[in-house]
Amino acid sequence: MRIARLLHHALSDLITRIRAINHHYAVPRLAMSPAVRWSLLALRVYLLLLVVLLGYKFATLVAH
Amino acid sequence: MNPITQLYYRFRRNLKAFRLYLVLSGPGLVVMIADNDAGGITTYAATGAKYQYHLIWFLLVLIPVAYYVQEMTVRLGAVTKRGHAEAIFDGFGALWGWFSLIDLILVDWLTLVTEFVGMTAALGIFGVPAWATVAGVCVLMGVIVVNGRYWTWEKIAMVFCVVNLIYIPGAFMVQPRLSDILGQGLIPNFPGGFNGELFFFMMANIGTTIAPWMLFFQQSSVVDKGMKEKDIPWGRADTLIGSVFTVVVAVFIVIVTGTVLNGVEITDAAQAASVLMDRDRWLGTFLAIGLFDAGLLGAICISLASSWAFGEIFGWAHSLNNKIREAPAFYINYFITLVSAGLVVLIPGAPLVLITLFVQVVAVTLLPAALVFLILLLNDRTTMGEYANTRTQNIVCGSIVGVIIVLSTLYAVSTLFPSLFG
Numbered sequence A: 001m002r003i004a005r006l007l008h009h010a011l012s013d014l015i016t017r018i019r020a021i022n023h024h025y026a027v028p029r030l031a032m033s034p035a036v037r038w039s040l041l042a043l044r045v046y047l048l049l050l051v052v053l054l055g056y057k058f059a060t061l062v063a064h
Numbered sequence B: 001m002n003p004i005t006q007l008y009y010r011f012r013r014n015l016k017a018f019r020l021y022l023v024l025s026g027p028g029l030v031v032m033i034a035d036n037d038a039g040g041i042t043t044y045a046a047t048g049a050k051y052q053y054h055l056i057w058f059l060l061v062l063i064p065v066a067y068y069v070q071e072m073t074v075r076l077g078a079v080t081k082r083g084h085a086e087a088i089f090d091g092f093g094a095l096w097g098w099f100s101l102i103d104l105i106l107v108d109w110l111t112l113v114t115e116f117v118g119m120t121a122a123l124g125i126f127g128v129p130a131w132a133t134v135a136g137v138c139v140l141m142g143v144i145v146v147n148g149r150y151w152t153w154e155k156i157a158m159v160f161c162v163v164n165l166i167y168i169p170g171a172f173m174v175q176p177r178l179s180d181i182l183g184q185g186l187i188p189n190f191p192g193g194f195n196g197e198l199f200f201f202m203m204a205n206i207g208t209t210i211a212p213w214m215l216f217f218q219q220s221s222v223v224d225k226g227m228k229e230k231d232i233p234w235g236r237a238d239t240l241i242g243s244v245f246t247v248v249v250a251v252f253i254v255i256v257t258g259t260v261l262n263g264v265e266i267t268d269a270a271q272a273a274s275v276l277m278d279r280d281r282w283l284g285t286f287l288a289i290g291l292f293d294a295g296l297l298g299a300i301c302i303s304l305a306s307s308w309a310f311g312e313i314f315g316w317a318h319s320l321n322n323k324i325r326e327a328p329a330f331y332i333n334y335f336i337t338l339v340s341a342g343l344v345v346l347i348p349g350a351p352l353v354l355i356t357l358f359v360q361v362v363a364v365t366l367l368p369a370a371l372v373f374l375i376l377l378l379n380d381r382t383t384m385g386e387y388a389n390t391r392t393q394n395i396v397c398g399s400i401v402g403v404i405i406v407l408s409t410l411y412a413v414s415t416l417f418p419s420l421f422g
Helices: A002-024 A034-063 B001-025 B027-034 B036-049 B056-080 B084-092 B096-126 B131-146 B150-173 B178-185 B196-209 B210-225 B227-259 B269-279 B281-313 B327-347 B352-378 B381-387 B391-416
Strands: none
Touching: A002 B227, A002 B281, A034 B001, A034 B352, A034 B391, B001 B381, B027 B056, B027 B150, B027 B210, B036 B084, B036 B196, B036 B227, B036 B269, B036 B281, B056 B084, B056 B178, B056 B196, B056 B210, B056 B227, B056 B269, B056 B352, B056 B381, B084 B096, B084 B210, B084 B281, B084 B352, B096 B131, B096 B210, B096 B327, B096 B352, B131 B150, B131 B210, B131 B281, B131 B327, B150 B210, B150 B327, B178 B281, B196 B391, B210 B281, B210 B352, B227 B281, B269 B281, B281 B327, B327 B352, B352 B381, B352 B391, B381 B391
């Protein structure tokens, strides 16, 4: 019971802290110039493709 | 002033500069030599065994590549006084920040597992059981960090860097023909034509030269050391010397395996050490010690990179200058990362080969992002001022980053789909 309470306390403390971090860094400080915007967009596309590729690999592994 | 007095003053000036360098050196040297970790040693050993000295020129090309990328972290750390994780959160917001942090923690942990695989295999050659290696390494690494001083930690790490040079006498022991090394190695060539296998080896060599944790580690290390803008030239020198050292060590490993194991299929460095042990006991011992040291040095840096990053974001005290009671979360994180990675190696039937392959794939999700963020942050003139990237630096670093992203991606893809490149 005491362990459960401690765990609950630690978890809620962690969530509060994560919320505070999200709030603190909610607005990117870097000016969103066209170069920055394009770079971030390219990065998103790149990561998306990588995720699709990983998904495909996983699916073929499961199929075999 | 007579010539002798002039000479004396010049000597004193150089001595003073050298002493200052010794004080300020560290992050660049340690990160670069730690780059020759267990995975790196395997890659270089396999490269030498497969292509003898033919790819030495390619390794030399990697000196400026490593230098230009890591030098940016020195400037960013010294000017902003922030680690790379914190700089990403601050510059690009929480979403990209969490992506980078979680990815870093995952890739660091997986890489740490591979370091333990290397260390246990290396000491296994001498009959040391895996559990003893894991326990010994955890205790040793605990002792190194708990002294409560960054300076002491750094100098101990530099001792391990010196051990990494063990491959140099090893190369002299195998008595390679200098004319072969110069003739085959220094002239750019593609042995057997530019085919899929050669491309894979070249990508693997690039992949081991620039790893995501290196960016995070060096920037945090520069901040923890307390380097300021005026120290940037020393940081640059340190990084340059480190990048030369790391490639020199790689070249000597290639020379050893290229001379003695030419034509032997190498799957990991411990296997190379075992084969060498049968041919020359001392040489095999050198390779095994070098592999253990490489794994240890990699583990020291990687576990710290994670703990620093966590500390920066969660606002915990996160300096090696803090005692355990002053920064408990920082040290708990360090030990949990370390011990959990070590325990994985001890699990019977753990998918260690899969983990080793998975590292490359996960790393490639973080590396491009971390490199792009680095370039963008270095172009933020409001923060960086006179230390922002110049046009030339942008062209050079941008090209290097572009090539690294393409090649490391192809490397990861070829790891996922081995038949893709023939």
